[in-house]
Amino acid sequence: MIDDLRSRGYTVVGPTIKNRVVRMSEISSETDLPKGSGDEQEPGRYRMTERGGEMMFDFAAGPDSAKRYTQPPRQALFRVRDETVEEAEPEAPSVALLGVRACDLAAIAVQDRVFLGGRHPDPVYRRRRDALFLVAVNCAVPGGTCFCVSMGTGPRATTGFDLALTELADPHRFLVEVGSERGEAVARGLDRAPADEADITAAREVSRTAAGHMGRQVDLDGVRDWLPAAHDSPRWQDVGSRCLSCTNCTMVCPTCFCTTVEDTTGFTDGAAERAEVWDSCFTLEFSETGGAPVRGSGSARYRQWLTHKFATWYDQFGMSGCVGCGRCVTWCPVGIDVTEELACIR
Structure with a gap:
């Protein structure tokens, strides 16, 4: 899948380990993913752990989110050189984000409402947003500070993705769900087999177990x-x-x-x-x-x-x-x- 996305002109960005933290960075193959690694998160505390095994997404959300690609930390607006004003060309690179969690898909929907839902939609945001290819990975191991169940945003991705993966063990494999025409085009090129009922049941169990292991909860009534x-x-x-x-x-x-x-x-x-x-x-x-x-x-x-x-x-x-x-x-x-x-x- 990574090779296919790169051949389509996407820069593939996925989870990697940098300075003992899971960070989103450009990847070129599955060997760049944090295989066998996990994390422990509590208030004011983050630690990487070694879990071993074949699992590649056995951790909770790291500090990076899709916001870095929909709304970059710094954007040039214009430059003045020799009394000449040069308008900065907004960048909208084709990026495939691999490993997006359900909570982050919900966050993208929030940003869409902020930047595109009013009377004056932001055209630069729209260009960057349209250039994103989103590969969600359903969360299996929530962190000690997660409360997406309380907010109704996870742990299973239900909308807003091009492809959604659920990582399964024994044997190690991925259940793939298609969420868009672009996703379907990529899925057609994958070495795959039809999912059977056991695969679907196992994927549902991953999300059910994750939902029962939230580190936090909040009562939003009123x-x-x-x-x-x-x-x-x-x-x-x-x-x-x-x-x-x-x-x-x-x-x-x-x-x-x-x-x-x-x-x-x-x-x-x-x-x-x-x-x-x-x-x-x-x-x-x-x-x-x-x-x-x-x-x-x-x-x-x-x-x-x-x-x-x-x-x-x-x-x-x-x-x-x-x-x-x-x-x-x-x-x-x-x-x-x-x-x-x-x-x-x-």
Whole structure:
């Protein structure tokens, strides 16, 4: 499959191990995949483990998501050279993402609503989105911080993919599901056999077992009402005293979309460039108006983020801004757990 996608002009990006972390990077063959490796994730903690065996996707979601390819961390907008303005040509490379989890497919759907669902769809986002070929892999081993079942986004991929794989053991094999015409064209070229009832039952069992081993859960009943109403809860001060405003949670979040513009000047050619870069509502300058920040405290910034993600996102986009991937919990250096904070505030 990797060879076929590369022959069709796609850069294949899949999970690899870099610095003892599963990162999404360009791959050229199955030998680049983290075969026999797993991970352990808890609040503020990530560790790789050696599981052995033939399994290639025996781990939970790492810090990278499809956001890096739908909304890159840095995009040049224009350059000025010798008093001439040069418009930057937006890049929309043909990329095949291998190993996308169900929660990340849900996050792409959230981004589609943000960037394409309004009166002014973003044409650059559309070009990048259309250039993506999505190969989902159904999650078999949720991390200790996952709660996709609570959010209704996983662990089994049901829509939004070109191909979906379920990795099965004894013997090691993959069940392949087709989700688009592009996916069907690739599937036709694979060395494959028709799935029998035992294969289908085994794939369903993988997802059923994963759903029963979520590391976290959250009760969302009435959250659109009680969370905004808890504006004066003392819990905001408590979590604000622990939060470092480091922006880790928003950087690894697959749906956070805030950006700012950054101007730079080259030392050698004197050319100036304006670029759009990822930003975060946890930075002090993010809400600056009239020379002063609207949200000057860490507790106010955390309240803004959590309330938007789980409540007011519905008012803005008609859906939740959280997909339950648990990245914000794992990669918070002080281990702040959104599911715990929501329970306490409630």
